[in-house]
Amino acid sequence: MPSGTRDALLDASEELLDAGGVEAVTLREVGRRAGVSHNAPYKHFASKEALLAAIAARELRRMRDTLLGGPAPDVPPEVALRAAFEGYARWALAHPRRFRLIFGPWSTGSDELTRAADATKSRLLDVVRAAQERGALPAGPPERLTALLQAVAHGAADLETAGHLAPDGKGGTDAAGLVADLLDHLAGRPGQA
Numbered sequence: 001m002p003s004g005t006r007d008a009l010l011d012a013s014e015e016l017l018d019a020g021g022v023e024a025v026t027l028r029e030v031g032r033r034a035g036v037s038h039n040a041p042y043k044h045f046a047s048k049e050a051l052l053a054a055i056a057a058r059e060l061r062r063m064r065d066t067l068l069g070g071p072a073p074d075v076p077p078e079v080a081l082r083a084a085f086e087g088y089a090r091w092a093l094a095h096p097r098r099f100r101l102i103f104g105p106w107s108t109g110s111d112e113l114t115r116a117a118d119a120t121k122s123r124l125l126d127v128v129r130a131a132q133e134r135g136a137l138p139a140g141p142p143e144r145l146t147a148l149l150q151a152v153a154h155g156a157a158d159l160e161t162a163g164h165l166a167p168d169g170k171g172g173t174d175a176a177g178l179v180a181d182l183l184d185h186l187a188g189r190p191g192q193a
Contacts, residue, residue: 009044010054012030056101060116089178090176093160132145
């Protein structure tokens with residue numbers, strides 16, 4: 001089977017996920033959409049759960065690479081911090097079903113998903129540590145501060161997705177705006193957002 005088949009299966013799976021949620025992703029339909037036999041997905045994924053874990057891992061890598069990139073010497077840490085966590089909230093809103101898939105419950109072990117999640121968490125920690133060193137965030141355990149920032153971005157995105165947060169309505173802001181407010185407060189600049 002060509003090496004691109006796995007990627008084609010993942011692409012087809014993401015289309016189904018985006019259109020109809022996890023329930024819409026079936027191995028048979030994934031194979032049909034990818035233009036391969038209905039048994040071909042089983043050569044790459046043992047089960048639907050394994051396929052979903054591969055989608056989640058790929059999306060985590062994309063999110064990490066897009067939002068976090070690598071350390072850039074010409075980008076101040078506070079700018080990288082804001083881009084990472086405001087971007088996290090925006091990404092969640094742009095891809096709500098992928099967001100729910102990644103951060104939903106998992107009953108299967110996936111080394112690929114674990115590696116992707118660990119690498120993303122590590123990069124978020126790097127961004128927070130750099131901002132702390134620069135004074136853009138208070139001192140303290142960077143793991144807890146990273147968890148706090150991620151929880152606010154995550155929760156704010158959930159609220160906005162459910163219609164409980166809007167710039168011209170409930171809350172008077174959007175998810176990225178709440179993240180910006182928190183970052184300003186943590187930097188000792190309340191009301192800057």
